[in-house]
Amino acid sequence: MWRNLLLDYLxxxxxxGQLTAALSRQELTKLFAEHRDRxxxxxxxxxxxxxxxxxxxxxxxxxxxxxxxxxxPGENQEIRFLTKDKxxxxxxxxxxxxxxxxxxxxxxxxxxxxxxxxxxxxxxPQSIGKSYEVFLALLGQRRPLRPRxxxxxxxxxxxxxxDPLLDSDGRRMYWARRIAPAKREPT
Numbered sequence: 541m542w543r544n545l546l547l548d549y550l551x552x553x554x555x556x557g558q559l560t561a562a563l564s565r566q567e568l569t570k571l572f573a574e575h576r577d578r579x580x581x582x583x584x585x586x587x588x589x590x591x592x593x594x595x596x597x598x599x600x601x602x603x604x605x606x607x608x609x610x611x612x613p614g615e616n617q618e619i620r621f622l623t624k625d626k627x628x629x630x631x632x633x634x635x636x637x638x639x640x641x642x643x644x645x646x647x648x649x650x651x652x653x654x655x656x657x658x659x660x661x662x663x664x665p666q667s668i669g670k671s672y673e674v675f676l677a678l679l680g681q682r683r684p685l686r687p688r689x690x691x692x693x694x695x696x697x698x699x700x701x702x703d704p705l706l707d708s709d710g711r712r713m714y715w716a717r718r719i720a721p722a723k724r725e726p727t
């Protein structure tokens with residue numbers, strides 16, 4: 541029912557001049573007719589409280605979808621930020637209210653259990669084992685050697701600037717043997 545209402549709304553918006561498309565009226569009607577029979581999956585999540593919503597959205601504060609340099613100073617309760625206009629092929633300044641800004645920002649947060657795609661195509665995790673050698677050969681490169689593993693003592697010394705193998709008297713400790721734990725007699 542909601543699918544048909546949405547398609548009817550889009551048709552009325554197109555007829556009323558509120559929606560523009562590169563397709564003609566007949567092509568658009570045909571496209572909408574094809575989508576009336578297609579199965580759509582629509583899911584709406586509701587939060588019981590503001591706290592639940594804040595917990596949900598705060599998971600993404602480590603990697604916000606908007607870089608800080610894109611935020612510009614604004615005046616009188618307006619927020620200004622840089623966006624990419626793909627039609628003009630340049631960066632433009634977008635201005636809006638805090639509510640509009642939060643709405644736009646919330647659209648960029650992926651749904652629960654969905655994560656952003658980091659690599660795709662030739663460098664996707666599933667295809668890297670199959671095509672990585674070919675990819676590097678096309679670039680005229682060879683697979684880099686895997687770096688040697690740093691031993692635990694060297695890692696601690698490099699990070700904390702102290703040798704973990706020196707005892708409290710300054711003598712070097714070494715591996716002698718393992719002593720099994722003493723067995724207790726049942727009481």
